[in-house]
Amino acid sequence: MPRQRTGDTRARIQRVAIELFSEQGVQQTSLRDIADRLGVTKPALYYHFASREDLLNSLVQPLVEDFEAYAAEQQAAAPVEARELLGSYFDLAYRHRTLIQLAIRDLAVLHELKLADRFIQWRGQLADLLIGPAPAFADQVRCMVAIGGLSDCAVMIDHVPVDELRSAAVDAAYDSLGRP
Template sequence: MARPSDTRARIQAVARELFARQGVQNTSLRQISDRLGITKPALYYHFTSRDDLVRSIVQPLLDDMERFVSSRKPGGDPRALLGDYFDLIWRHREVIVMMVRELSVLSYLDLGNRMMEWRQRLIALLLGDGLTTTQRVRATIALGGMADCSVEYADLPIEEVKPTAVEAAAAALGV
C-alpha cells in the first residue's frame, strides 16, 4: 500500500499536469481521482478542496522564490544570478504554465503581488537602487522574457533554452 505522502505527491503531479493542460477551473477533482484510480473521498483525505490542492502545488514555487531572493547579496555576478533564476523558473515551469493559462491562479496566496515584489527585489540585486525608468523597463523585459521562455519552450530540453534566454536577458540589461 502507498504511503500517504506518496499518494499526496501522486495527486499533486496529476493535478499539476491537468491544471497546466486544461486550466484549474476546467479540471475536476473527479478527473484527478479517476486518473489516479482512487476514490474522490481518498483525494479529500489529502486535500480538503481544489483550492487546497492548488495552494499545495503553488507553495513550493513561493518557498523557492523567497529563499532565492533572500539568499542573494547585491553586487554579485549578474549573469550567474540570471542563470540561477532561469534554473528556478524552469524547475517550476508547470506551475508557471498553470498561472499563465489561468490568471485566476495568481489570486491564490496573493501570488500576483508577491511575484511583483520578488521581481523588484531581483532587479535591485541585478542593477542596484536608484534606477532610471529605462533600466527598470529593460530589467522587466529581461526577467519577464526569461519567464516567458520557461512557458513557451517548456517541452524543450533546458540546454536548448537556457543559454539563449540568459544571454538575451543579459543583453536587455546591458550587462
C-alpha cells in the same frame, strides 16, 4: 502487494492534479475529475486534501518557498554578478515552469493564490540587485525586458534542450541590460 505509503499517494494525487489542471484549467477541474483519473473515490482524496484549494496550495507552496528563499539568498549575497544572477533566476523559473505555465494559462489562479503580487515583488527584488534601488527610467525598462524575457524563455520554450535555452536566454537577458 505492498500498500502505498501516504506520501506516495499524496504525490500521485498532486501529479494527476497538475495534469488535469493543465489540460482543463484549475477552475474547470473538480476533485471528482481527479479521483476518476486516479481510479479512487472522492472521499479517498479528502483523506489527503480537504479541498481543491488545499490541493492547489500544496502544489504552489514549494514554488513560493523556493522563490522566497532565492530572493533572500540573493539579497544576502549581494552584490552578485549580473550574468550569474540571471542564470540562477532562469534555473529557478525553469524548475517551476509547469506551475508557472498553469498560472499563466489560468489567470484566476494567479489572483486566487495572490501569486501575481508575489511575482511582482520577487522581480522587484531581482531588479534592485541588477540595477540598484533608484535607476534611470531606461535602465528600469531594460531590466524588466531582461527579467521578463528570461522568465518567458524558461517557462514557454520547450522545444530546445535546456542547456542551449539557458545559454541563449541568459545571454539575451544580459544584453538587454545594456552593459558592456
